[in-house]
Amino acid sequence: MIEVEGLSVEYGAGRYGVLALDDVSLSVKQGEFVAVVGPSGCGKSTLLFVLDGLVPPTSGTVKIEGEPVRDIRRDVALILQDAGLLPWKTVRQNAELALRIQGRKEDVGGVLEQLGLAGFERRFPGELSEGMRRRVGIARALALHPKVLLMDEPMANLDSITRERIQNLILALWNRLGFTAVLVTHDIEEAVFLGQRIFVFTPRPGRVAEVVDNPDMGRVDYRDSEAFRARVHHLREVLVGSAI
Ligand SMILES: Nc1ncnc2c1ncn2[C@@H]1O[C@H](COP(=O)(O)OP(=O)(O)OP(=O)(O)O)[C@@H](O)[C@H]1O
Ligand SMILES: [Mg+2]
Structure with missing residues (x-):
C-alpha cells in the first residue's frame, strides 16, 4: 500500500525554486496497477523519485506499507526510461x-x-x-x-509492435507476481491498457486533476473493445483539450 498525503516537492528554493508537485494526495492498494499521465514537466518522474526515496518531500508524507519513505527500500524497484544500462x-x-x-x-x-x-x-x-x-x-x-514496481516511461521511443509486446509482458508479469505497479507514461492508450486506475495530473506544478477508474483493464481483447476506445477518448479530451 502506497499512501501519499499532501505531497509537495520544490527543487531549489526562493527565487530559483521550481515547484514540481503541489499538494498531491493519492493512494495505491497492495497489488494494484495504476498509471500516471500528465503534461511534460508536471512532476511525474519526481513522484516516482520520491516513492523510491531518491528525492525527499518538501512537505507532506509518503508511506509505503505504513512506513515513511526515507531512503531506497529493498522491496521497491524503479525502471528508468532508457533502462539505464x-x-x-x-x-x-x-x-x-x-x-x-x-x-x-x-x-x-x-x-x-x-x-x-x-x-x-x-x-x-x-x-x-x-x-x-x-x-x-x-x-x-x-x-x-519488489513488492512495488515503479516504472518511468519504460516503453517510450519503442516501435509500436515492440511497445505492445512489452506492455503485454508487463501485464503478464504483474498477473503472475502480484507486485503493486505505478506506471508513468505519456501514452494514453498505454495508460488505459495497463492502469486499473489512471491518475491524471495538471500541468506543473502537478496536482491530481482526475482519477479515472478502468475496471476492464487486463481483460482479453480489451484493446479492441468499445470501452477501451471510450476511455482513451475521454483521457485525450482531458489531456489534449484544454480542460486542465
Ligand atoms: N533536479 C532538478 N532541479 C531543478 N528542477 C528540476 C529538477 N528535476 C526536475 N525539475 C523540474 O521539475 C519539474 C518536474 O519535473 P519532472 O521530471 O518530474 O516532470 P515529468 O512530468 O516527469 O516530465 P516529462 O513528462 O517531460 O518526463 C520540471 O519543470 C523540471 O524542470
Ligand atoms: Mg519524466
Whole structure:
C-alpha cells in the first residue's frame, strides 16, 4: 500500500525554486496497477523519485506499507526510461546491478529466463535490440523481487509492435507476481491498457486533476473493445483539450 498525503516537492528554493508537485494526495492498494499521465514537466518522474526515496518531500508524507519513505527500500524497484544500462557491462551484470548495490547475492538466471533473455547473459547492451535492452532493465528491477514496481516511461521511443509486446509482458508479469505497479507514461492508450486506475495530473506544478477508474483493464481483447476506445477518448479530451 502506497499512501501519499499532501505531497509537495520544490527543487531549489526562493527565487530559483521550481515547484514540481503541489499538494498531491493519492493512494495505491497492495497489488494494484495504476498509471500516471500528465503534461511534460508536471512532476511525474519526481513522484516516482520520491516513492523510491531518491528525492525527499518538501512537505507532506509518503508511506509505503505504513512506513515513511526515507531512503531506497529493498522491496521497491524503479525502471528508468532508457533502462539505464551500463554499456561496458554484460546483460547478466546489468541485471544484477540493483541486487549487488543492495549487497544481495541472489542469482538472476531465473529472471533473465522469464524475460526471454536466456542465452544472452554474456552479451553487451550494444549487441541487443532496443526491445531486449528494455527487458534487461525490467529484469534488473524484477531481480529485487519488489513488492512495488515503479516504472518511468519504460516503453517510450519503442516501435509500436515492440511497445505492445512489452506492455503485454508487463501485464503478464504483474498477473503472475502480484507486485503493486505505478506506471508513468505519456501514452494514453498505454495508460488505459495497463492502469486499473489512471491518475491524471495538471500541468506543473502537478496536482491530481482526475482519477479515472478502468475496471476492464487486463481483460482479453480489451484493446479492441468499445470501452477501451471510450476511455482513451475521454483521457485525450482531458489531456489534449484544454480542460486542465
Ligand atoms: N533536479 C532538478 N532541479 C531543478 N528542477 C528540476 C529538477 N528535476 C526536475 N525539475 C523540474 O521539475 C519539474 C518536474 O519535473 P519532472 O521530471 O518530474 O516532470 P515529468 O512530468 O516527469 O516530465 P516529462 O513528462 O517531460 O518526463 C520540471 O519543470 C523540471 O524542470
Ligand atoms: Mg519524466
